[in-house]
Amino acid sequence: MARRAGRGRLSSIEQLPEEAEPIVAWAMQELRARKHTQVDICEEFNKRLAGLAADMGIEIEPISLSSFNRYAIRLAASARRLEETRAIASALTERLGPDQADDLTVMVAETIKTLVFELLEGDGDITPKGAMELARALQSAVSAQSVSTDRRRKVEADFAKKAEDAVDKVAEARGLTAETVEAIKAKILGVSE
Amino acid sequence: MDRIIREEARLIILRALSEQADERLNSELLRATLETFGIARPRAWVHGELDYLAEMGAVTITEAGTVRVAQLTELGARHLTRNVAIEGVKRPSRPEA
Numbered sequence: 445m446a447r448r449a450g451r452g453r454l455s456s457i458e459q460l461p462e463e464a465e466p467i468v469a470w471a472m473q474e475l476r477a478r479k480h481t482q483v484d485i486c487e488e489f490n491k492r493l494a495g496l497a498a499d500m501g502i503e504i505e506p507i508s509l510s511s512f513n514r515y516a517i518r519l520a521a522s523a524r525r526l527e528e529t530r531a532i533a534s535a536l537t538e539r540l541g542p543d544q545a546d547d548l549t550v551m552v553a554e555t556i557k558t559l560v561f562e563l564l565e566g567d568g569d570i571t572p573k574g575a576m577e578l579a580r581a582l583q584s585a586v587s588a589q590s591v592s593t594d595r596r597r598k599v600e601a602d603f604a605k606k607a608e609d610a611v612d613k614v615a616e617a618r619g620l621t622a623e624t625v626e627a628i629k630a631k632i633l634g635v636s637e
Numbered sequence: 638m639d640r641i642i643r644e645e646a647r648l649i650i651l652r653a654l655s656e657q658a659d660e661r662l663n664s665e666l667l668r669a670t671l672e673t674f675g676i677a678r679p680r681a682w683v684h685g686e687l688d689y690l691a692e693m694g695a696v697t698i699t700e701a702g703t704v705r706v707a708q709l710t711e712l713g714a715r716h717l718t719r720n721v722a723i724e725g726v727k728r729p730s731r732p733e734a
Contacts, residue, residue, distance in 0.1 A: 457675075466641045468675035476674075523673040526666070534658035547699050554663040554706050561666060574665040574704070581702030 456507055457515045460493070463500060467492045475516050476523070486512045522565075529561040532613045536560075536606055548591070551582040552603045556610050559632065563614040575632070579603070607632050646676050646686055648727040651695060654709040655717055661708045663701065680704075693723050 457468060471489045474480060490506040497504040537553040559575035582603065586596050608629060615625045653670045654660050662670075668683045680703075687707050690696045695713035699706040715721045717729055 465676070466645065469642065469645050472673070472675040519673045519675065522669065526670055526673065529666070530656060530658075537659060550659075550661060550699055550706055550708075551701050553659060554661065554666075554701065554704075557657075558663060558665055561669065574663075577665075577703055578663065578701055581704065584702070 455515050456505070456511045460504065460507075461500075461502070464493060464496060464504070467496065471512075472516070472519055475520070482513065482516065483509065525561060525564045528564055528617065529557060532560045532610065532617070533557040536609055536613070548582065548585055548595075548599045549602075551578060551585060552599065552606060555579050555582055555603065556606050559607060560610050560614055563611065563628065564618065579632070604633055642676060643686060643689075644725060644727040645674075646671055646678075646683075647690055647695075647725065648729065649674050649676070650683075650686060650690065650707070651709065651713050651717055651726065652729075654696065654707060655714060659708075660714075661706055664705045664707070667707065689725060693725065695723055695726065 460468065467489060470492070471485055474485045474488075475482065486507070486509050489512065493504050493506065533553070533556055536556055555575055555578040558578055562573065562575055582599075585591075586599050591599075611625055611628050611632065614620070620628075649671055650667055653667060654662050664680055664683045664687060667687075668678070668680050671678060671683065684705055687696065687698055687705055690707070690713070691698050693712075694710060695716060696707040696709055699708070712721065712723070716723045716726060719729055719731070722728055
């Protein structure tokens with residue numbers, strides 16, 4: 445689903461009182477579990493909302509099925525991107541077991557994950573902000589005195605290589621043009637140099 | 638009310654970590670993960686929950702500038718398999734027979 449520019453109008457679910465949040469979280473988990481139909485979940489969701497409204501002594505309008513559906517789709521799209529991120533990033537960083545990695549290697553891996561996620565989420569305008577924050581953290585950790593020149597070179601080369609691979613993988617998944625790919629690489633690698 | 642959401646969020650965080658190949662994830666992606674569960678909170682809030690989990694021994698944290706990287710510990714993994722129950726973290730539901 446293409447994301448509209450700006451913040452967009454608040455959905456009726458986003459306008460529910462704060463106390464309804466556990467009910468929203470419950471509904472999203474139910475949807476994720478894929479054991480009941482969305483209609484059933486929405487019905488139960490409104491039942492719980494009505495119960496809450498009665499407890500609090502306020503009025504809460506039931507959420508319409510279409511509004512519930514829009515909200516669910518939006519969150520599901522984001523969940524899918526995270527899932528894709530996991531698949532792509534694990535292919536790129538599979539050599540790192542849970543126990544054998546120092547802080548720098550960890551940061552390389554995390555930067556790649558964030559990069560992949562943000563590239564998947566972007567709509568052509570490429571601003572991998574979070575990845576850059578991590579890349580900067582990596583950079584400052586690398587330039588700290590305690591890291592030897594050799595190690596520094598190795599980490600930087602490793603990061604550049606993985607970042608390029610990540611961009612290529614995402615380009616493949618999203619069908620980006622060669623031009624866009626080059627632009628992204630220039631931007632990302634500009635941070636590491 | 639706040640407590641329920643926090644306990645829920647902590648479980649979602651532990652699960653998200655366990656799903657990663659390296660059992661690590663940074664706070665920005667954890668924030669995005671929570672959002673997909675209808676828990677939309679700023680990164681600072683996520684950091685607070687990570688601090689709690691670290692204090693309970695469920696994760697270890699590596700600082701990376703404005704972001705933090707959390708890693709699942711043995712104890713955290715055992716909570717997910719229902720072998721232990723960490724206080725303040727929602728218990729995973731029982732597997733269905």
